[in-house]
Amino acid sequence: MTASIRQIKWSRLVACAGLSASGGESADPSITAIVDDSRQAGPGACFVATRGTQVDGHVFIEQALQAGVSAVICERPVAVPKGVACLVLPCTRGVAARLAATFHGLDRLQNEGRFHLVGITGTNGKSTFCYLLKSILEAARHRTALLGTIAYDLVGRTIEASMTTPPPVTLMGYLAEAANAGATYAVMEVSSHALDQGRCDGLRFDVGVFSNLTGDHLDYHVDMDNYLRAKKKLFDGLDERATAAINMDDPAGIRMVADCRARVLRYGILDADCPDDRGLDIYAVLRDIQAEGSLFDLVLSGVVEPNGSGERRCQVRTAMVGRHNVQNCLAAAAAAVALGIDLESIARGLAAIRGVPGRMQRVRPLAADGTENDTGYTVLVDYAHTDDALQNVLRALRPLARGRLLVLFGCGGDRDRTKRSRMARVAAEGADLVMVTSDNPRSEDPARIIEDILTGFTDSQRTKVRIEADRRRAIHEVIGLAEPGDIVLLAGKGHENYQIIGRDKLPFDDAAVAVEAMSKRNGCVCSS
Known part of the structure; x- marks a missing residue:
């Protein structure tokens, strides 16, 4: 299967991407790459200048x-040498994604059902x-790629993820x-940042899924x-051929598909x-x-069965623990x-x-x-880094603990500050002992982050709280x-094998440090 169009005429590229190349320019070069980073620019490339949250790409046009x-x-007129095509648009956000999707022929592959x-x-x-x-x-014997917070599994190779949704050109x-x-x-x-920044523009999703909506990323939104x-x-971007799957256990679910053209x-x-x-399908x-693990009956209503052939069900046994993980299975x-x-x-x-x-x-x-x-x-190590996620994990673990439930957590620096006190409240309500520490403090003073966290504890709850910034x-x-x-429960960092302190990204793995601590405590040499 060939997915990449390695060379395409400028006029065809912009037309297939749904962009208007008006302006009367005569240049129609062959394009061999789409870039939105001038450091990757070179002969044959189309450079898309985008105004980002930190840097304006127009500064790098020259x-x-x-x-x-x-x-x-770009978004404003610029003088270009003879033979160089130039297109000025009101807004270039999402344009690099659309061009890259077209360049690589992803729309063609999807239209052909491949x-x-x-x-x-x-x-x-x-x-x-x-x-x-x-x-x-x-x-079901389908070769499947996966791109997310933990890794990018491209079938032929696996890459450690640098962000939840890669930059647009890289993603395509x-x-x-x-x-x-x-x-x-x-x-x-598909992260909220990616959707807001148009990183997925140009992609046609066959299925869009909504899991839940709780407080996070309010530093950005x-x-x-x-x-x-x-x-x-x-969900607004899904067409009539697509399906939207929404979690009706979350109040935001139905709002996600308001005016959605897809099947729900x-x-x-x-x-x-x-x-x-709730009209569950x-x-x-x-x-x-x-x-x-968990045991549950999975039920498909007659609505989703072919030809309305009636309700079908089967019993599912999974190693995933907790009600929230049953929702993930659903x-x-x-x-x-x-x-x-x-x-x-x-x-x-x-299973x-x-x-x-x-x-x-x-x-x-x-x-x-x-x-x-x-x-x-x-x-246990878990990525729970929001109050809702931490609450779900603690609720899942409480009935499983024969003794006490101890939780360690911190909050990331330069990120949503509003969730810090909420996470404290959830930890105090769900655990018998709470250890407050650092997560990825980044440029913030860890002590200041911990101060914000501590405001979420009542005076009576403080008796179960311990503090260690390291x-x-x-x-x-x-x-x-x-x-x-x-x-x-060691919460917050999960799969991450680093800690960001200041501008330094230092090696750090909660699971490895836990093994180190368990070995020291038990007086033996262990590995994970």
Whole structure:
């Protein structure tokens, strides 16, 4: 399968991308690359100047021209050498994405039914959803790429993720690479930043999925209305051929698909013996949730069954723990149904996955002979970095703890400050002991971040709170406090193998430090 058009005439490129090349210019060069970074500019490239949140790309037009680009797209007139095409648009946001998607032939592959794209947006659960849906699609024998917060799995190679949704030109290149490697499906996380900045413009999603909406990223979006509007862009962009799958357990779900042209599938958890008053198309009835996983009935209503053949159900046993993870399973099942995957493959895929990196991940210290050291207590690493995510994890763990529930967390610097006190409140209500520490402080003073967190505790709750700004020392301390039957949750960083302090990105892995602490406490040499 060939996904890349390696050379395309300027006139054809802008026409296929839906841009008007009016202006009477005679230059019609061959374009061999799309760039929005002047450092990547060169002969044959089309440079798109975009006003970003930090830098205005128009400042680098001259640098791009000196590098020999063949075309420039910008928002204000600029003098270009003879033979260089130039297109002036009112706004260039999203243009690089549209051009790159056209350049790589992604629209052609989708129109021919050879490449299918699923995007999920929401505050929490996106990474877990992607791994679950990938497992389902692979159970149905479809080669599947995955792009998200943890990694970019392009089928032929896997790259450590630098951000949830890659920059537009990079994103289109990755999708084309995956298609070239034989992927027929791609599952990706679509962040609110990416939607607001137009990074996914030019992509036609076959399925758009909404997980949930809770307070986060308000440093960028300012308020929840703007945050919701950014997420809603995914569903506003779906056409009549697509499907929107929305979580009806979240009040924002129905707002996401207001005026949506796509078919809508509603999913949610239906408590036993409770009537369905939300018009659920796909739902789960919980049977059991234990430390080893969850058991539930997956039900497809007659509405989603071919020819309205009546309700179908099957029992699903998954290693994913907690009500919130059953919702993630439902989201993946809904997307799979929209793609025409059979119920048996859905159940097999959900059962096959053993876990997601940094999501309710158990730290298992191993002795030199490879056997697991039984410490008597349990240590888990989770990416929960919002109050809603932390609450979900703590609620899932509470009935599983034979002893106390201990939680360690911090909050990222240069990010949404409004959630700091909320996370404190959730931690105090859900855990028996709270260790407040640093996350990725970035340019902020860790002590100031901790001060903001502490405002969320009441005076009576402060008796269960301990403070240690150094995350390594804090992990050692909280594990040192664990007793038999206790569960220790290290929250906030999950799969991340670094800590950002100032401008430095330093090696740091919660799971590795936990093993180090457990080895020291138990007087043995362990590995993970």
